[in-house]
Amino acid sequence: MANKKSKKPTIAVYKFSSCDGCQLGILNLEDELLDLVGVVEIAHFLEARRQVLPGPYDIGLVEGSVSTPEEVQRIKEIRHSCGILIALGTCATAGGVQGLRNFEDLEELINIVYEHPEFIDSLPNSTRVADHVKVDYELWGCPVNKYQVVEALVAILQNRRPNLPQYSLCLECKRLGNPCVTVAYGMPCLGPIVRAGCGALCPSNGRGCYGCFGPMDTAEVDAFIPVLKSHQRYPGEAVRLLRTISGYAPAFVDAAELILAQEEE
């Protein structure tokens, strides 16, 4: 793994269009962080360390979505300088909450928001890292589960597959003994098609899941849509839920479009 036998593997953390919350997740590791810097060299992590060691790096973690032409160039360069590339958090894996703009008229938005729209140079959509370069691992979440970051890094160091759940949030909820917010309270919840991993934060507090961890690999959108629609509390809630955090994930794009098409009929 290391460049030379005596050296520790190097890690680089990059920021794209994002809120920095996932990088903070790494800094918030506290107990594990000291152990981590004992086994890896944090070579490039501007939010944590002023010193930047020269690349190439063994592992690159990319926070944020790719949303400007400049970022398209930068992600390609980063891909070249990192042996293993990890997309960190839902901005990097699905375009993030700023992907809300993907469903609106970008030019109109720019004119409303900015005093000098001519300074804005933006891609038509807030895109995921995998739209531009090959990604080796995706860590979902808004923010990521910091323990999944550790698990991914440790697994790579040990040359094994990281143990990241691929099953529905419902299973995590049921292991915790939470009442199902859909069945018991009639609330809409994306849980049945969302990947577990957050620790069922929202349902544990009596709220429906809004999908930070994105669609699970086996998301059965067609079966889920009637369930979601029948629990809407106001018109349009189903589409809003799907499009809020992981809205640009392909399965959620499809689900929202299907619902809109059904409503038009």
Next chain:
Amino acid sequence: MPDMKLTLNNEVVIQKSELDALLAAVRQQGYQTVGPVIKHEVLQYGPIEGISDLPQGYTSVQDAGSYRIKNTGHSRYFDITPGARTWKEYIYPPRKRLFTLSKENRHWERVKIEEEIPKYALVGVRPCELQAIGVLDAVLVRKDFTDPDYFARRSRLFILAVDCLHPGDTCFCASMGSGPEAGEGYDLKLTELDDCFLIRIGSDIGLAVMQELNWEPATAFCQQAAQRGLEHAARSMGRHIRDIESVPDAILDNLEHPHWIEVSARCMSCGNCTFVCPTCFCWDAVDEVSVTIKETSRYRVWDSCFNLAYSAQAGGNTRPSTKSRYRQWLSHKFGNWQKQFNVLGCVGCGRCITWCPAGIDVTEEVKVFQEVSS
């Protein structure tokens, strides 16, 4: 106290208020008493001290994909049928550490874990749930294999079963032969009548507990009232499967029937049915390795046949589609389980019907296969 010596299988009556003394006597034997409580607007299981903790007056309104509790103000303590949670979590916890290894001088050593296995008294175990514990016993305590943690927890249980006089809207224990009267395996069994509890003694510990209480011999009137209540309950099940003996073949003879595609179009593959099922026992082993790679722990966690990773293996996935995963679930519960463990995997509690967000009803799916094979 009457001039009658209590023995096994005696039936006696106690005043309802005497349940406090009963629970105290059970705790005196070293048990933690856990029972039905209303929490977050659903029926759950949790620590109880006495009769005032019980959900008196409550009932539930259940249908496929829907659950609501309702306080009707009736006077009974044990009327509300189960919610999503099962007694399984007390004897087969969702997450359980199996072992921890520590690396000392390049050598891995097993770390000694001091663990006291709790002694639980399960209060208000319904007939379907009692049968479910029996099913788990058949799976996890066998001649060729015994799960040590399950066995340790199971052998420390005290079970106070409750006959089910008011079944719920998704119940079908009468079809499965597991209720509404509690079968074997309890320490004490209780039938709630209007003004007293009829108690049947099922074990020596149950006998020891009853000897501490104020009881009276059961009158024929009480016994007849209980019998009438049970007959009425058997007729008021919310769901039915007729001719259960024909079900295993009806399903196993039709594994390629197009209905599997039809039902899988409604199935989200979320796995809720398996985690609320009181007999589902599948698990995964998860290793948690420290950053420094000096310590590693293995955990057993509940897993589900609806998890794609559950059937992943070298060379591919044996159940890649929702159709194949749903077929595995239904054909195991109602077919192959019997071949494997000599008992069906379903006890008719109805949880998988109520707690399926998509409202898939196993009794309806089973009927389809019975119809195509008749």
